[in-house]
Amino acid sequence: MAVPAQNREPADAAERRSAAAVTVYRAEQLPPYDRAFYESVRDGMIRVDAITVPPRDACAFEVPAGHLFRVANVAGPQVGDLNLWNAADLSERFYSGKTRALHATHVSTGDRLWSNFPWLRAMATITHDTLDWYGFDQSGAGVHDVIGTRCDPYTHHLLTGADYHRCCHSNLTRAVAAARDLPLAKAESHVHDVVNLFMCTGYQRGTNQYFMKASPARRGDFVELFAEIDLLVALSACPGGDCGAGHSSDRATCHPLGVEIFRPKEGRLAGWRPAPPNGYRGRHGVK
Numbered sequence: 001m002a003v004p005a006q007n008r009e010p011a012d013a014a015e016r017r018s019a020a021a022v023t024v025y026r027a028e029q030l031p032p033y034d035r036a037f038y039e040s041v042r043d044g045m046i047r048v049d050a051i052t053v054p055p056r057d058a059c060a061f062e063v064p065a066g067h068l069f070r071v072a073n074v075a076g077p078q079v080g081d082l083n084l085w086n087a088a089d090l091s092e093r094f095y096s097g098k099t100r101a102l103h104a105t106h107v108s109t110g111d112r113l114w115s116n117f118p119w120l121r122a123m124a125t126i127t128h129d130t131l132d133w134y135g136f137d138q139s140g141a142g143v144h145d146v147i148g149t150r151c152d153p154y155t156h157h158l159l160t161g162a163d164y165h166r167c168c169h170s171n172l173t174r175a176v177a178a179a180r181d182l183p184l185a186k187a188e189s190h191v192h193d194v195v196n197l198f199m200c201t202g203y204q205r206g207t208n209q210y211f212m213k214a215s216p217a218r219r220g221d222f223v224e225l226f227a228e229i230d231l232l233v234a235l236s237a238c239p240g241g242d243c244g245a246g247h248s249s250d251r252a253t254c255h256p257l258g259v260e261i262f263r264p265k266e267g268r269l270a271g272w273r274p275a276p277p278n279g280y281r282g283r284h285g286v287k
């Protein structure tokens with residue numbers, strides 16, 4: 001709140017505040033994470049491609065359904081801003097808000113990255129996270145944030161009046177434009193709220209303001225995901241580096257990110273099918 005409250009508490013304020021907190025979407029309502037299946041798929045998987053994302057830049061790459069990809073801190077602590085699309089239709093894309101509502105403010109092994117309406121299906125499943133030990137720390141912060149958006153030149157201009165062209169939003173825009181041979185404005189319209197891989201964030205106690213702190217990731221840490229549908233992926237190595245101080249400038253120490261793509265061993269996907277679109281028919285009450 002930008003100004004102190006202007007209205008007095010009602011007499012029953014304490015009673016109103018004491019209403020029970022109800023988890024909106026309970027974990028047991030979601031399709032279960034079949035740990036044995038995903039561990040079997042990972043076991044002995046074959047690396048088929050590797051990409052290096054330069055600091056303060058982004059790359060786009062495709063991951064076929066049933067393949068896995070890893071994003072790694074290959075040189076030092078580095079936040080990665082991740083966008084996902086259906087490779088066959090870029091209007092289907094990662095839905096940060098619903099992923100947050102279905103799982104939590106931060107995601108880790110067993111969580112899914114969900115797509116927007118009307119598809120609302122798992123685009124990818126996190127199959128391994130070397131930072132799963134971190135949990136939520138004493139300040140309430142966690143790693144792999146789905147509460148932030150992505151650093152962008154518009155907010156930077158709004159707050160400072162200056163232009164900076166290496167924000168994750170711009171990096172992702174250039175990567176999509178190059179990958180799909182799109183004009184810049186068209187490519188930009190496909191960029192969306194990200195998974196902030198390796199980013200350590202939370203809300204300040206008392207004010208609930210969004211905060212970041214230096215990523216606990218170290219060289220060798222990685223997040224691994226299983227593609228539930230054919231994916232176009234874009235990944236930006238954030239100009240904030242470990243996002244321990246700032247972003248949207250060339251001041252922070254930045255590192256490359258490593259991407260590896262893997263194919264499971266023969267037969268490990270027996271019986272598995274890519275995720276189908278959501279079963280709701282989209283009539284919205286209209287006959």
Ligand SMILES: [Zn+2]
Pocket residue numbers: 081150151167168169237238239240247
């Ligand atoms: Zn960024």
